Amino acid sequence: MNHDGLAPETRGRLIQACERIVGPGGVIVHPDELRVYECDALTYYRRSMPDLVVLPTSTQQVAEIVRLCREAGVPIVPRGAGTGLSGGATPFAGGVMIVLTRMSRILEIDLPNRMATVEAGCINLTLTNAVKRDGLFYAPDPASQQACTIGGNVAENAGGPHCLKYGVTTNHVLGATLVTPDGEIVRLGGKLSDEPGYDLLGVFVGSEGTLGICTEVTVRLMPQPEAVKTLLAIFQNMEDASNAVSGIIARGIIPVALEMIDRPTIQAVEANVKAGYPLDAGAVLLIELDGPRAEIEAEAMGVEALCREHRCLDLRVAYTEEERALLWKGRKEAAGSFGRITHHYYLQDAVVPRTKLPQVLREIEDIGKRYGVLVANVFHAGDGNVHPMICFDLHVPGQAEQAVKAGSEIMKRCIEAGGTVTGEHGIGLEKREYLRLMFSPDDLAAMQCVRRVFDPAGLCNPGKIFPEDEPQEYRSKTRHPSGEAAPR
């Protein structure tokens, strides 16, 4: 689908109408300013510019804007902080982009019930900071948590390093207010758990802005653990490290985080932030345990034994908060450090069964070699959520193509190993074609039923998730007048 922009008169009318709703300061129309909104953190994937950007300050305003767009037949694209990694907030066919960053308030903190309600544009870390004094925290912690919005987390079902024990966004969202593509305000879920009826909230979380625009979110808050223990296990190679990961999981130990950082990443990180990772290591595991003190001491002994069993060279324990922060700093700055070793990188997000990690990592390395590209790995090993960073230089002719080919092969191998194409980044624009490797046309058709119920006109974040040429009249067989089931 190409997009040449709205007709000038339609655009002009929309601008005027939006300005009436949010005031002139809330509408962005100048091409230079619009360029900021051309893509999210998946920067090499640009498709079209938004025709205009609107920054509403209330659910009511969002509803009015959506109704305007629906009447004009113009696509809407919701966006939070634009930190997404799969192109979920990248306009596909122009339209009106609704940016929720001005709706950033914490509306309620309900301590007795351990819940909070925030506007969609509330920054993830802001919430945890707001409840810290009360001994609570908000568990999902994407790497971008200082910038990303909770509404965006809901759209992408965001994860993070500490999701191994606590679960991802969907496990912590209790309710959401959304503006449907029709411009209606609907409340899904809420403070009561397990209300009768379909779990629409469950399917809305992770729907990447295609079922409506999330404007408010009610989340569960967790009590802070009694104690935290952070260890760094150093290995000769990735094989030993991944065997240790499989061993820890198989023993039934559930660390709060279990992250692997390979040699190329260590080089990049140390050149950049000096986290103290040994430069001669083949891989390190950053292992964090939290919970009742006696429990994590017992678990730490188990972890240590397993690491030694898998030939770990050294095991360091962070004894102070500063030491712990330093170990984490290396992990958190990893993506930002890649500039030290590569011009560009293509980041993937597949998940494989934990027992398959050693094998899959070996294969990833082989694939990289075959295509002549360096693959660095820094990832959520405990979940089996690999993040191969395929390094390339756009200026070297043909290298980007090789990187994409390597990426595609890695993805296929992960799926063959029983895995999935994305663990926490979402499908967005980037991974649409890979869906077919996982799901049959019938599987996708069932999802399209949901899409059609919420967004029959297909105006809400079009072009996302589903493969481009997926037919529009899905499950036509169930509507066939003869009532005959399709052959299987």
Place this chain on the structure above:
Amino acid sequence: MQTVTTIVGGMQAIVGSDHVRGGAGTAAYRLGPAAPQAVVFPTDESEISRVLAFAWEKGLGVVPWGGGAHQSLGTLPTQYDVAIDLGRMDRLLEHEPADMTATAQAGIRVAELQRRLAVHGQFLPLDPPLADRATLGGILATRLSGPLSCRYGTARDLVLGVRVAHADGTITKAGGKVVKNASAYDITKLYLGSYGTLGVIVEATFRLYPRPAREQGWWIASPDLELAQAVAIRILRSHLVPNRVELVDRTALTALAGPAADSALLLSVAGVPEAVQGQGSDLVRIASDFGLSPVEFSLPERRWAALSDFPWVNSGSKTACYRAVWRAIVLPADCAKGMRAVRQATSQWAQAPMVASVAHGALRGAFCADTLEAVRRSLTAARTVLQSIAGILVVLEAPDSLRPEVDMWGVSPDALGVMQRLKSEFDPKRILNAGRLVGGI
């Protein structure tokens, strides 16, 4: 209207004559006044697919049937021609202990599944009532859980993917088999709690946990519900990681062999012995801040099951009195308030044993009375008082003669319109458990 012979004959052609029951053989599958014309026992996905395609073509009303343990839930289906009993689809298909995941067919009994997983020191931390009879598919379709949800969450936190047979017989999968997945819509969650109205769950993959080395329980007897509630809220905000936090009222205490008191908290902590010990002393300290003293106890596993089974079991015999079983949801901090309000509103008519899983504000209880009218009045009065604190009461089981007079669901969801449109998309002919779910879905 299809004749019985067409239905039975058509089904026999698919699953073989030994695996279809008609006539008197359908009596055990009665729902309210209606028995189906045929009960079919498919053995695999392909058979259930063809059974549904047949029903779809003929426009037959279908009720998916697991162990039959919880068929009293929900409103009666508006059309009921065929029961599909999944009892023969009861295999544990995959269990890779080192991955902490497993895949099983829907017809496996929950207790049997747990026995199989226990061989490897693992379990699925779902403890619905009547786990001996209930099947995996049944508890997922009804989204039933139990006291362990305090620590482990409910089915929506544990199920990673499902395979579903749709109204026209199409088989689809949702989700996957790995523990983290953001690939397109998470429609697995739509099927959980859908009462089979969108499709029949035929297989599920779920997360497993290691069986704790030790589980230790405590009774904390309290002079009133509110004090026990306050202790519970303090514990849930502390760094303790309890397995179960159940607020038990006076009448239920008798049924559950608890201490002689107005009310009590029943708590448990599980893990390695040192950690259980450590948490135990913290618990004693918190309770003593409120002037209460925990009393330690250990239970064989079967007794923990009795707690999950309450009030289906132990809340007054169905034959000695008229009984209705219900659940309610309130804010976690309002459990005591809700229980007291229900007790006051119904004490003139019925015995009302009640328990609350405090972490989720999930109340469950029964009304036992000498007359049907007393049960009906109790349900109505309880629903009214709970509504006044923004709670919802759902009737889970009621005498047949009372059902037409009682709204089993008692609520109309905000997004009912969206739910109805979903039903039309997935099952436009309304053959799957039509009318069973809230709002006549």
